[in-house]
Amino acid sequence: MKKSKVFLRVFVLAFAILMIFSTLAMTAPLKIAIILPHAITSEGWTKSGFDGLMKAKEDFDIETSYQENVSEGELKGALRGYIAEGYDLIIVHEMGYNDPTLEVAEESPDTMFAITYGFKAADNVAVTSGTNWQANSLAGAVAGLMTKSNKVGFIISNDSPVAHNFLNAGFIYGAKRINPKAEVITTFVGSWSDVVKGKELAKAMIKQGVDVIYSQCGVVNRAVIEVCEEAGIWAIGAVEDMSYVAPQTVIANALAPTEYLVYGVIKEMVEGTLKGGRVVKGIKDGAEEITFNPLLKDKLPENGEEKIMKLRQEIVDGDITLEQMQEELNKQNIKF
Amino acid sequence: MAHEIILSLKEITKTFPGVVANDHINLEIHKREIHSLLGENGAGKTTLMNILYGLYSPNSGEIVFNGKNVKINSPRDAISLGIGMIHQRFMLVPRFSVFENIILGQASEKPPLLEKKKLYKKIAKVAKKFNIKLDLDIPVENLSVGIQQKVEILKTLYQGADFLILDEPTSVLTPQEGQNLFKDLLALKEQGCTIIFISHKLKEVMQISDRITVLRDGRVIGTKEKFETNPQELSRLMVGREVSFTIKKKDCNPGKEVLSIQDVFMQNRKGLKILKNICLNIRAGEILGIAGVDGNGQKELADAICGLQKINSGNVKILDEEITESNPRKLYEQGLSYIPGDRKKYGLIPNFNIAENIVIKDYYLPPFTRGLFLNSAYIDNYSKKVIATYDIKTPSHLVQIKKLSGGNQQKVVLGRELSKYPKLLIIMQPTQGLDVGACEFVYNKLLEARDKGVAILLFSTDLDETMNLSDRIAVIYEGEIMGEVDPRSTDVGEIGLMMAGSKRKKANAIERG
Amino acid sequence: MFDIRSSIINQKKYKVFYAIIPFLALFIALFIGGVLIFFAGINPWKAYNYMLQSIFGNIRLFSEVFTHFVPLVFCALSFAVAYKGGFFNVGGEGQLYFGALTATLAGVYIQGLPAFIHIPLVLLTGFIGGAFWCWIAGILKIKLGADEILNTIMLSYLAILLINFVVMYFLKPANSYISQSEKIAKSAYFPKLIPHTQINLGVILSLLTVIIIYYFLYRSPYGYQIRAIGENSDAANYAGMNILKGTMTVIIISGGLAGLAGASMLMGTQYRLTPAFSPGYGFEGIGAAVMARNNPWGIILTAFLFALLRVGAGAMQRGVGVPLPISWTIEGIIMILITGSEYLSNKFSTNLIGGRA
Structure with a gap:
């Protein structure tokens, strides 16, 4: 008799606790995490992704967490950590981590994953990506527009297939489209943070006669703009509006805020519309843009802005695609 | 004879954890004498002098210098009292000239100016006073060991020391250089210096000293006037038993x-x-x-x-x-x-233990190695045998060689080769x-x-x-x-x-x- | 002789002292870390509590420790063996990369082998790759007298850039936009010892390697020779040992062990080669080895500690948002304290023993 009474009590208690927890879980805010490849202090790519999360935290009732500087070897551990802690959405902010993320996602089908700028998706993996070329080709166009020496420079972080086929192709196309005589010099820093090397590369370009530089390289961007300021040549800001770094030097900004993508994914998650699959967002969707520095608008050549805007419209309307650009460049025998 | 006592050490005791290095040492040094501290390695001579030079502080006891009770906490204190020490290893910068080495570490009178000329003259004066002949412009690295030692002595004198401690000064010298050193020391004494001479070599001690204090196991065994004693007695005091000096040698019987x-x-x-x-x-x-x-x-x-x-x-x-x-x-x-x-x-690998050093030439041969591995049982036994046969004083065959005295180290080498x-x-x-x-x-x-x-x-x-x-x-x-x-x-x-x-x-x- | 025996007694005391030091250092470092965490606006007690819970509360998370443990053990052994042989190999990272490259080649391009042949084969190619990369540094030292610290570190950068290049232009599948090699064949995967965890064959292999290296160094005549050369190459030469051959052996083994680190990462966790393959195990391994005083058994402990800290740092950030630099600071403090305390204890022991000379 006594034994069964105790048993009953325990059972009731356990049930009560379970109930409380389950209702808690129902009302509990969504738990959303982001995994970042570098430190959140590294400007550009990583910081921008982190900012997206922070912005979403302000706007929505969500619980957030982040883990920075996650190497490829640590990725699966970090993912599994978040899964074990019951996170609802885990955003992986690095395209290179696409495959390992898919592997872990397969293990836990109830968790939602998102990869920014990835290529492969799954039922519970949403890939959201910028075009990687639209803003860059407009940056190229601005460079082609502004150059007097007909030499423009493009500084990219790491040598990768994406860098060649998207970034560089877009930039060269844009420059040639506006200024067929423009010659593009592209170099790779090999890192997102090697400021010293980035500066050296920019200086070397200037020595070669380059008079417009566009840098797509995290923290290095700011340093490159400073070099341009010293040398008195034009610079084009990347990812975010960098006019404030050197108001008399940054002629335009090629915006592609990853912040926007991260924020977008979270918004969809909160609204319950996030689905697996790959979505590419470009200028049309407001994920990329070209803006001119209002202080320097008078420095643009005549009809300059119109020329750029015309190209922009073609891109928005889908009159020009990446494939067409690549084909065009191939026809002209231009390597990218 | 009424001698003026310049230094007296009273009941100096210095222990290191587990070791009594100096055990209630009493010692009196007369002014203008060459006083030898004689003892085997590890008798506590250097420790005592390091206390006097301010490198160690004693656990108990007092130091009376020139009639005053003094506390010497650092070499700087010692130098200001006029006590200088010349170490076994010289503290000289090889690339610097003799002159530069002597003024090294000395505060200038008019900083930041060095007043090289004035200092140069001053050093030359000191050298002349003590009759030390040195070319001040030669880089020290070009000098022989004996001359380098002279530089050290001149440096100490220049710092104003008239009480010199020399720690085993002859151990780095050739016999001729040793004799030259003795000449210099006698000259210093003539000029009013007091000298403590640390050595374990009987012959040198008998040649140079006025008085000799023998230390053994951290204690003073006795102080003797040189003319009262002889090498036989000193060695007995030092070692604690009778030592024969004549080598008994059988007739040579050469073979092929x-x-x-x-x-x-x-x-x-x-x-x-x-x-x-x-x-x-x-x-x-x-x-x-x-x-x-x-x-x-x-x-x-x-x-x-x-x-x-x-x-x-x-x-x-x-x-x-x-x-x-x-x-x-x-x-x-x-x-x-x-x-x-x-x-x-x-000859030895200081960080290896005795056994490892004993097999350094045979380790790869059977029975030291059996199959793929060293035969540690055999190596242990073998080295224990060598330790016993060659009377190596050690608590275990697994003690690191560097922890043995020089004599025991040499016994290990001899044992290894002669076995x-x-x-x-x-x-x-x-x-x-x-x-x-x-x-x-x-x-x-x-x-x-x-x-x-x-x-x-x-x-x-x-x-x-x-x-x-x-x-x-x-x-x-x-x-x-x-x-x-x-x-x-x-x-x-x-x-x-x-x-x-x-x-x-x-x-x-x-x-x- | 009285003084020697007493120094032995002290040695025993000193050994106890020696053993306490790492724990003391860990404690102090965690304390200082706690203060830093506090100033970051986080309750340190909560942070540490969370760290422990998330590491030890769940076997799958706990198993992540072994993801780091395995390559760290290999890298630390690599440094320790070289150090014992008098070769200062600080280029483990590059040898790891090069070993991973050769292992990838054997894992991707050799297909259809049974696992019991494929696994040893890939390990062997990894060993050879790492050994080759270290051998270059060795040859430069022996033939040209170039300093190995400089050589090995420079070759490290070279290896990382080289792998970056090779992956992108040769190993990357043509249709992929991501710079990474194909996956290695399933037959070269380390089997998991506990399903769904990171505890795989690599753990056993790394522990086995510790035992082998220990027996090699301290129980075999070759190891004896290597240690003798490392301790005092003059005496080793006078004792008739072949210094060149001994040094070369050390270089090959050391590089090979770093190569095994790369192979084990490839076969145990990552399965494919990428440009940023290693998060710096080669360098961290040096720390683990130095902290273990290059003792193979100690390396098990220190590698485990480092792995734990890595996982713990991630957990603390995920759970309560402790910034990563604070976790690195804790790791750094532990290393400084332990190497510093070694210096202190050395001084302590020389005072004990050298006191009566």
Whole structure:
């Protein structure tokens, strides 16, 4: 008799606790995490992704967490950590981590994953990506527009297939489209943070006669703009509006805020519309843009802005695609 | 006699965890005397002087200097009292000139100006006062060890010291340099300096001191006036038992020729001739001593015989077998043992334990190695046997070599080599840095080996040692054999001349004949 | 002799002291870390509590420790063996990369082998790759007298850039936009010892390697020779050992072990080669080895500690938002304290033993 009474009590208690927890879980805010490849202090790519999360935290009732500087070897551990802690959405902010993320996602089908700028998706993996070329080709166009020496420079972080086929192709196309005589010099820093090397590369370009530089390289961007300021040549800001770094030097900004993508994914998650699959967002969707520095608008050549805007419209309307650009460049025998 | 007492140490005790280094030491030093501290390695001499120089602070006891009770907390305190110490290892910057080394670390009177000229004159004055002849402009690295020591002394004097402590100053010097040092010390004493001379060498102590204090196991055993005592008594006080000075040597009974060296030439990389036309031979059961000032090709000759350095021409035979193209390991297996001069550098691995050091040449051979692995049981037993046979004082065969005294280290080396019953033993500086007891042991073991028929090639810069041990003596000078003499019929004078480069006509005649 | 025996007694005391040091250092470092965490506005107690819970509360998370443990053990052994042999190999990272490259080649391009052949084969190629990369540094030292610290570190950068290049232009599947090699064949995967965890064959192999290296170094004549050369190459030369051959052996083994680190990462966790393959295990391994005083058994402990800290740092950031630099600071403090305390204890022991000379 006594034994069964105790048993009953325990059972009731356990049930009560379970109930409380389950209702808690129902009302509990969504738990959303982001995994970042570098430190959140590294400007550009990583910081921008982190900012997206922070912005979403302000706007929505969500619980957030982040883990920075996650190497490829640590990725699966970090993912599994978040899964074990019951996170609802885990955003992986690095395209290179696409495959390992898919592997872990397969293990836990109830968790939602998102990869920014990835290529492969799954039922519970949403890939959201910028075009990687639209803003860059407009940056190229601005460079082609502004150059007097007909030499423009493009500084990219790491040598990768994406860098060649998207970034560089877009930039060269844009420059040639506006200024067929423009010659593009592209170099790779090999890192997102090697400021010293980035500066050296920019200086070397200037020595070669380059008079417009566009840098797509995290923290290095700011340093490159400073070099341009010293040398008195034009610079084009990347990812975010960098006019404030050197108001008399940054002629335009090629915006592609990853912040926007991260924020977008979270918004969809909160609204319950996030689905697996790959979505590419470009200028049309407001994920990329070209803006001119209002202080320097008078420095643009005549009809300059119109020329750029015309190209922009073609891109928005889908009159020009990446494939067409690549084909065009191939026809002209231009390597990218 | 009423002597003015400049320093008295009262009941100085210094313990390191588990070790009593100085045990209630009482010591009085008279003004203007040369006072020797005599004792074996580890008797506590250096610790005591380090206390006086402010490097250690004593656990208890007091120091009275010039009638005042003083606390010496750092060398700076000591120097300000006029106490200077010259260490065994010199604290000089090799690239700097003598002048620069002397003013190094001295506060300038008018900072930031150095006033080089004024300082230069000042140093020259000090040097003249104490009759020290030195060229102040030569970089120290170009000076011989003996002269470097002079620089150290001048530096100390320049700092205003008139109470000098010299820690084993002769251990780095050749006999001649040692004699020069003694001359300088006597001159310093004449000028009013008080000197404490730390040594374990009886002969030196008897030569230079006014009074001698013997330390043993951290205690003062006694203080003697030099004229009251004799080496026999001092050594008994020092070691704690009777030590015999005469080496009992049986008659030499040479057998067949073990080593023969013919016309060996060697050049170094710069093309300088290191060995010239060396011809030597040794028979079983005899000791051939090579006398000479250090650095006249002894090391190169020994290395060449052992296959460690290539010779340019000539040939070396062991038991009629050509070994010029051989290597050290093969030669060892054929019965050649080599005990190099600098034990800690060439002979032993200081961080290895005794057992590991004992098998350093045989480790790969069965039964030391069985199959893929070392046979540690056998190695342990073997090394315990060597430790017992060679009377190595250690609590265990697993003690690191660097923790043994120099004498015990040398016993390990001797034990290692002689336990293999070599046919030929090449030994350099067998007793360098050893105390009286250990020397006696080494001599006995060497003679024992000789009597068993080992051919021994002895390189030593200690002429007494060479004369006492050898059956024949060859003198080397600038890589050339000056001649051979019979130790029973020669004297130090003759050998000394040959060591300085004069050839012995008669000896040459014997050699050729 | 009185003084020697007493120094032995002290040695025993000193050994206890020696053993306490790492724990003391860990404690102090965690304390200082706690203060830093506090100033970052986070309750340190909560942070540490969370760290422990998330590491030890769940076998799958706990198993992540072994993801780091395995390559760290290999890298630390690599440094320790070289150090014992008197070769200062600080280029483990590059050798790891090069070993991973050769292992990838054997894992991707050799297909259809049974696992019991494929696994040893890939390990062997990894070993050879790492050994080759270290051998270059060795040859430069032996033939040209170039300093190995400089050589090995420079070759590290070279290897990383080289792998970057090779992956992108040769190993990358043609249709992929991501710079990474194909996956290695399933037959070269380390089997998991506990399903769904990171505890795989690599753990056993790394522990086995510790035992082998220990027996090699301290029980075999080759190891004896290597240690002798490392301790005092002059004496080893006079004792008739072949210094060149011994040094070369050390270099090959050391590089090979670093190569095994790369192979084990490839076969145990990552399965494919990428440009940023290693998060710096080669360098961290040096720390683990130095902290273990290059003792193979100690390396098990220190590698585990480092792995734990890595996982713990991630957990603390995920759970309560402790910034990563604070976790690195804790790791750094531990290393400084332990190496510093070694210096202190050395001084302590020389005072004990050298006191009466």
